[in-house]
Amino acid sequence: MSTGIRFRLSFMMFLEFFIWGSWFVTLGTFLGANLNATGTQIATAFSTQSFGAIIAPFIIGLIADRYFNAEKILGLLHLVGGGLMFLLYQSTDFTAFYPMLLLYMILYMPTLALVNSVSFNQMKDPEKDFSSIRVWGTIGWIVAGLAISYAFTWDTAENIANGFLKNTFLMAGIAAVILGLFSFTLPATPPKADRSQKLKVSEILGLDALRLLKERNFAVFFISSILICIPLAFYYQNANPFLTEIGVTNPTGKMTIGQISEALFLLLLPIFFKRFGFKKTLLLGMIAWVLRYILFALGNADSGLFLLIIGIALHGICYDFFFVSGQIYTDSKAGEKFKSAAQGLITLATYGIGMLIGFFVAGKVSDMYLAADGSHTWESIWMIPAGIAAVVVVFFLIFFKDESKKATNLS
Structure with a gap:
C-alpha cells in the first residue's frame, strides 16, 4: 500500500x-x-x-x-x-x-x-x-x-x-x-x-448462519452476547450524564480514557487468547462489566474520583475481551461459507436486538430512580447493570464448555 x-x-x-x-x-x-x-x-x-x-x-x-x-x-x-x-x-x-x-x-x-x-x-x-x-x-x-x-x-x-x-x-x-x-x-x-443473482433477505441479515446455533457453545455465546448488551447500553446512555450530574470536571475528556484503554487492550488481546483461551478471556470481559458498575456506584467526584477513572479505564477489557473476542470466535466457528453471514448475524443480535433492549431498560431504570429535583439515585441505577452482567457471567460459566481442540468449522 x-x-x-x-x-x-x-x-x-x-x-x-x-x-x-x-x-x-x-x-x-x-x-x-x-x-x-x-x-x-x-x-x-x-x-x-x-x-x-x-x-x-x-x-x-x-x-x-x-x-x-x-x-x-x-x-x-x-x-x-x-x-x-x-x-x-x-x-x-x-x-x-x-x-x-x-x-x-x-x-x-x-x-x-x-x-x-x-x-x-x-x-x-x-x-x-x-x-x-x-x-x-x-x-x-x-x-x-x-x-x-x-x-x-x-x-x-x-x-x-x-x-x-x-x-x-x-x-x-x-x-x-x-x-x-x-x-x-x-x-x-x-x-x-x-x-443477476437474486439476493435473499436471509443472506442480507446473516440469517443463513442461524444453523450455527445448533451447536451448544455457540448458542450460549449468542445468548450471552445479546444479554451483555444491556449493561453496555447503560454505559453509552448514562455514563456522561452521570459524571456531569455528580460534578466531575471535563467528563467527556475523561471518558476518552476508555478509548485509550480500548486501543491498548486490543493489542494485548492475542496474548490473553494464547495464554487463557477463549472462555476465560470472554469471562474476564464480562466480569469487568460487573466491576466497572460497582466502581461507578461507589465512586464520587471528590475522594472517589479514582474509582470512576478505573471504571472508565476498564472499557478496554469490557469491550475488547468480549465483543472483539466474540467476533474472532464467530469467525472461527462459521467456516468460509458462512463467515459474512455469521458476522452479520452477531452484529444484528448485539447492536440491533441487544442494544435495543438495553437502551429501553436503561431508560426505564433512569426514570425509576429520578428525584423530584431532577437528580438521580446513581448508586441504585449502576447496581442494576452490575447485577445483569453478573447473571450473564454465571450463565456463561455454567453452560459454555471449554473447547480442548480447535473449533470445527461448519460448512
Whole structure:
C-alpha cells in the first residue's frame, strides 16, 4: 500500500469516528439538560443506533454491494448526514429532534461497513494492515472528546446550562461534510456482487448462519452476547450524564480514557487468547462489566474520583475481551461459507436486538430512580447493570464448555 493511500484511508477512519464521538457521548446530557427529555425519551434517542444497525445491512446488501462504488455512497451518506446534523444543532424540542436523529443514524450506520470495504479493497494482507488504519478511528473519537472538554469546554456545568452543548452537532456536521467531499477522492471500490443473482433477505441479515446455533457453545455465546448488551447500553446512555450530574470536571475528556484503554487492550488481546483461551478471556470481559458498575456506584467526584477513572479505564477489557473476542470466535466457528453471514448475524443480535433492549431498560431504570429535583439515585441505577452482567457471567460459566481442540468449522 502506498503512503498516499494509507494516509487517505487513515484520515477517512479518523473523520468517521470523530463524527460519531463528537455528539454520541454527550447526547444523554444534552437531551436531559437542554431538551428536558425524560429517561425514556433519552433511551428512545439512543435506540436509533439499534434501528440503524438493523436497517444498515439492507442498504449495504441491496445498494452498495450491487450497484454503486462504496466510496461514492459513503460520500453521499455523509453529505446528507452533515445536513441533518445542522438541523439537529438547531432543534429546540425532542419531538422535532427525534425523527431527524433516527434518519441520521439510518444513514450513518451503513458507513461503518463502507469505510471497512474501502479499506479492505486496498489491502493485500488485511490481518496485517487493517489495525494500523482502524486505530485512527479510535484516535478520532478520542480527539472529539478532548476537544469538547478541553478545547471548547462545552461540557462544563455553566456552558451546558447556557446551551453550548448543542455545538457538538455543529462540529459533527462540519466534519461530516468534510468527509463527504473527501470520500470522492478515495480509491475506487466498485461493487462486487453479481446483479443477476437474486439476493435473499436471509443472506442480507446473516440469517443463513442461524444453523450455527445448533451447536451448544455457540448458542450460549449468542445468548450471552445479546444479554451483555444491556449493561453496555447503560454505559453509552448514562455514563456522561452521570459524571456531569455528580460534578466531575471535563467528563467527556475523561471518558476518552476508555478509548485509550480500548486501543491498548486490543493489542494485548492475542496474548490473553494464547495464554487463557477463549472462555476465560470472554469471562474476564464480562466480569469487568460487573466491576466497572460497582466502581461507578461507589465512586464520587471528590475522594472517589479514582474509582470512576478505573471504571472508565476498564472499557478496554469490557469491550475488547468480549465483543472483539466474540467476533474472532464467530469467525472461527462459521467456516468460509458462512463467515459474512455469521458476522452479520452477531452484529444484528448485539447492536440491533441487544442494544435495543438495553437502551429501553436503561431508560426505564433512569426514570425509576429520578428525584423530584431532577437528580438521580446513581448508586441504585449502576447496581442494576452490575447485577445483569453478573447473571450473564454465571450463565456463561455454567453452560459454555471449554473447547480442548480447535473449533470445527461448519460448512
